Amino acid sequence: xxxxxxPLIAWYRRNARDLPWRRAGFGAWGVLVSEFMLQQTPVTRVxxxxxxxxxxxxxxxxxxxxxxxEAVRQWANLGYPRRALWLHRAAVEIRDRHGGIVPRDVDAxxxxxxxxxxxxxxxxxxxxxxxxxxxxxxxxxVLARAVEGRSQPGPPARRDLGAMSDRLPGDPVEAAxxxxxxxxxxxxxxxxxxxxxxxxxIAHVCAWRAAGYPDTGDDRRRQARYEGSDRQARGAVLRxxxxxxxxxxxxxxxIADWADxxxxxRAITSLADDGLIELIDDRAxxxx
DNA sequence: CAACCGTGGCT
DNA sequence: TAGCCAAGGTT
Numbered sequence: 001x002x003x004x005x006x007p008l009i010a011w012y013r014r015n016a017r018d019l020p021w022r023r024a025g026f027g028a029w030g031v032l033v034s035e036f037m038l039q040q041t042p043v044t045r046v047x048x049x050x051x052x053x054x055x056x057x058x059x060x061x062x063x064x065x066x067x068x069x070e071a072v073r074q075w076a077n078l079g080y081p082r083r084a085l086w087l088h089r090a091a092v093e094i095r096d097r098h099g100g101i102v103p104r105d106v107d108a109x110x111x112x113x114x115x116x117x118x119x120x121x122x123x124x125x126x127x128x129x130x131x132x133x134x135x136x137x138x139x140x141x142v143l144a145r146a147v148e149g150r151s152q153p154g155p156p157a158r159r160d161l162g163a164m165s166d167r168l169p170g171d172p173v174e175a176a177x178x179x180x181x182x183x184x185x186x187x188x189x190x191x192x193x194x195x196x197x198x199x200x201x202i203a204h205v206c207a208w209r210a211a212g213y214p215d216t217g218d219d220r221r222r223q224a225r226y227e228g229s230d231r232q233a234r235g236a237v238l239r240x241x242x243x244x245x246x247x248x249x250x251x252x253x254x255i256a257d258w259a260d261x262x263x264x265x266r267a268i269t270s271l272a273d274d275g276l277i278e279l280i281d282d283r284a285x286x287x288x
Numbered sequence: 289c290a291a292c293c294g295t296g297g298c299t
Numbered sequence: 300t301a302g303c304c305a306a307g308g309t310t
Contacts, residue, residue, distance in 0.1 A: 038306040045296075045305090079294035079305095086308085116308045136306045155289085156307085183306060192304065193299080223303075226294075235294050274293090 004146065004202045005169050005178050011201035012181035017188070020047060021126070022180075028102035028127035030054055035119045036087045041079055043187070049078055061100045063091040069286030072276060073242050081238055082274055085287070086114025104128045117161065125179055131172040133164035134179040138186025145190060149207035150216040152192070233258060233267035241277060241286050248278075248285025 020026065021034040033053055037046040053074060057063035063071065068088045075084035090112040094102055102123065103109050109120035121132040137153075140160055144153035147163075164182075168175040189196050197203055197213075208214070226232055236255050241248060251268065258264040268284065271277045278287050 035306070040293090040305055040307055041295080042297080042305050077295060079296080080307090082293070083308085114308065118307060122306070134306085137304095138306065187306075221290075224292080225302090227301095229294095231292080231294060238294090 004167065004205055005174065007201045007205075008181040008185065009174065009177050012177055012184060015188070016180070016184055017043075019043065020050060026127075028104075028123060029058070029060055031127040032090070032102050032119075032123050033087065035122050036083050036090075036114060037078060039080070039083060039119070045078065049076065057091075059100065060091040060094040060102065063088060064095040067286075067288050068275075069246065069288055072238070072286050076242070077239070081276060083114060085275060089113035090115065102127065104130065106130075106132060117158075125176050129172055129176060131168065131170075131175045133161045133168060134183070135160045135164050136183055136186075138183045138190075139164060139179075141192060142182050142186045142190045145195075145208035146202055146206045149211045149214070151208065151214065152216070152218045152220065154219055155221070230263060230266055230270070233260070233263050234271055237264075237267050237271060237284075238276060241284060244285070246285065246288065248280075248283045250282055251279060251284045252282070254284055 016022065021031050030050075034046065034050050037050055037053075056074065057066070066088075068085055071084045071088040072081055075081050078084075093112050094100060098108070103112075104124060104127075106120050106124050109115050109123055110117070112120075115123075118134065118136050121134045122136075124130045124132050125134050140153035140156065143160070143163060144150045164179075168178055185200070185202075189200050197206070197209060200206065203209055224231075233255070236258070240254060254268060255264055268277070268279070272279050272284075275287055277284050
């Protein structure tokens with residue numbers, strides 16, 4: 001496969017979106033918060049929440065000083081609210097184990113709650129400028145097409161990290177740009193549904209294009225239906241408690257009119273198991 | 289490894 | 300409209 005770094009870097013310099021976390025001096029805490037919010041949530045939805053979050057909690061220690069309930073409430077309707085809980089836990093861990101400074105070491109980052117392979121390396125690379133492969137769903141789609149000649153990536157695998165690492169320049173600054181540019185290309189040009197190959201800076205070396213854009217199938221798992229799901233019930237419970245006072249409300253009044261009573265009970269107990277709500281006597285509330 | 293975990297916009 | 304998709308992580 002020919003060199004793709006040079007055209008990617010040139011393209012990125014001209015076409016990168018102006019995103020808050022790309023501003024100079026945005027800070028490792030801001031990058032970490034942004035990466036939590038960006039897990040499975042579109043950029044356009046994240047930006048206003050990110051700015052409100054950082055205005056309220058400009059440091060890990062400021063967040064750690066508040067109750068988890070405040071994090072869950074501030075998270076609002078961003079989705080996957082356990083990310084709010086994990087981000088709060090990570091802030092406590094950063095305060096207690098790292099002197100309030102977001103760690104730079106990948107293994108230290110990986111040990112934080114809610115931080116996995118992607119987020120750990122994204123912080124190390126984009127906040128600190130170190131040289132690591134950063135592999136997200138965009139990266140995997142770009143590599144699947146440009147390198148493997150497939151229409152869609154397979155399920156995430158550990159070897160994706162090595163595959164990306166192999167094509168990073170040796171210079172950490174350039175490597176960081178290639179990481180960001182590959183993600184950006186996947187997010188804006190080499191998109192999942194209708195790719196814009198006519199404007200792609202690496203079309204001339206794309207294996208998928210060379211093969212005539214074959215439909216190689218899609219072995220990704222389909223998302224479970226949301227309507228009528230336990231997740232929907234959990235979301236409804238949590239929405240009520242976010243809007244309630246700190247005392248919460250009586251458990252029997254939680255989405256009392258939910259059609260499936262067994263599902264309602266499952267939602268409440270599983271949320272309590274997850275630590276997203278507390279059940280005290282006959283009441284339910286966010287975790288204090 | 290597969291299942292599970294929210295929410296909203298887009299086609 | 301119903302399904303797809305989104306800067307993933309944990310169990």
